Amino acid sequence: xxxxxxxxxxxxxxxxxxxxxxxxxxxxxxxxxxxxxxxxxxxxxxxxxxxxxxxxxxxxxxxxxxxxxxxxxxxxxxxxxxxxxxxxxxxxxxxxxxxxxxxxxxxxxxxxx
Amino acid sequence: xxxxxxxxxxxxxxxxxxxxxxxxxxxxxxxxxxxxxxxxxxxxxxxxxxxxxxxxxxxxxxxxxxxxxxxxxxxxxxxxxxxxxxxxxxxxxxxxxxxxxxxxxxxxxxx
Numbered sequence: 001x002x003x004x005x006x007x008x009x010x011x012x013x014x015x016x017x018x019x020x021x022x023x024x025x026x027x028x029x030x031x032x033x034x035x036x037x038x039x040x041x042x043x044x045x046x047x048x049x050x051x052x053x054x055x056x057x058x059x060x061x062x063x064x065x066x067x068x069x070x071x072x073x074x075x076x077x078x079x080x081x082x083x084x085x086x087x088x089x090x091x092x093x094x095x096x097x098x099x100x101x102x103x104x105x106x107x108x109x110x111x112x113x
Numbered sequence: 114x115x116x117x118x119x120x121x122x123x124x125x126x127x128x129x130x131x132x133x134x135x136x137x138x139x140x141x142x143x144x145x146x147x148x149x150x151x152x153x154x155x156x157x158x159x160x161x162x163x164x165x166x167x168x169x170x171x172x173x174x175x176x177x178x179x180x181x182x183x184x185x186x187x188x189x190x191x192x193x194x195x196x197x198x199x200x201x202x203x204x205x206x207x208x209x210x211x212x213x214x215x216x217x218x219x220x221x222x223x224x
Contacts (some may be wrong), residue, residue: 004156043127043203043214049154050210090156097209101147 004028006091006105014113020030021108023074023091029103031096032074034066037088037107051066064077081112115140115206119215127202127223132176134218135155136204139185145207146187151217152200160202163187169185174198 003026013019025032032049035043048055049068056066063079063085074091088109092102120135138144145164149157161172169178174197178189187204199222204215 007115044213044215045214048210054209092157094210101162101207102157102212103160103183104158106156107154109154 002069004091004093004105004109006089008108009106010109012110012111012113013078013081017041017081018079020062020078021091021110023076023105025072025074025093025103027093027103029093030071031093031094032068032095033073033102034074034076035090035092037090039087043090046076047058063089076112080087081110083112086110086112088100114142115211117204117206117213117215119202119204119218121168121218122216123221125221125223126194128196129169129193132141132194132220134189134202134204134220136187136189136215137185138187138204138206140206140208146178146179146180147205147207147212148172148176148187148189149203149205150200151203157203166191182207185209194220196224198222 005024007022033048034046046060049065062079067075088107090107091105094100094102116139118137147162148160151157160176161170163170164179171177177190201217201219203217206213
């Protein structure tokens with residue numbers, strides 16, 4: 001198992017619900033990432049927090065809201081999601097520098113009903 | 114600009130035969146390149162990385178990859194496939210704090 005944990009591992013929510021995904025890294029890294037992995041689509045970078053600066057993919061809908069209170073914790077707040085948001089959400093961390101690989105958590109399998 | 118193309122979406126081999134997963138990249142500078150593996154319902158695990166040292170990189174589980182600048186390629190190989198190698202493999206190019214993923218290659222290993 002890696003040094004990146006994600007909770008919950010599985011989540012089923014209705015379109016009117018509000019929920020949050022949590023990610024924690026124990027590796028001393030200074031960058032954290034959210035990815036969306038849908039069936040038959042490339043891995044999609046949603047958000048990056050690097051050296052306390054947020055970088056985001058402008059195509060991510062506002063119903064996804066990230067929060068990074070410190071370098072070890074990352075949240076993804078979800079509200080009024082759509083069925084097409086059902087996917088595996090992966091968190092990763094790394095050192096924000098060249099040549100440093102990412103370490104991934106096991107993911108949260110999200111189903112929106 | 115950085116991008117990654119994985120030339121095969123599916124590869125099928127028999128157990129004990131060689132594996133070749135192809136990756137071409139585009140980068141405006143000397144890149145850092147990675148291969149990751151993802152088993153079903155699991156996160157991604159690093160197989161190996163190239164960071165401008167030796168062009169032939171050895172990774173875990175007997176995998177290796179060769180960086181060829183002239184061909185802008187970073188193909189992943191293994192001499193002899195094992196059933197446990199069945200998974201999806203991703204080629205990745207890095208630009209500081211951004212990582213660009215290929216679309217993935219699913220490897221099927223037949224007994």
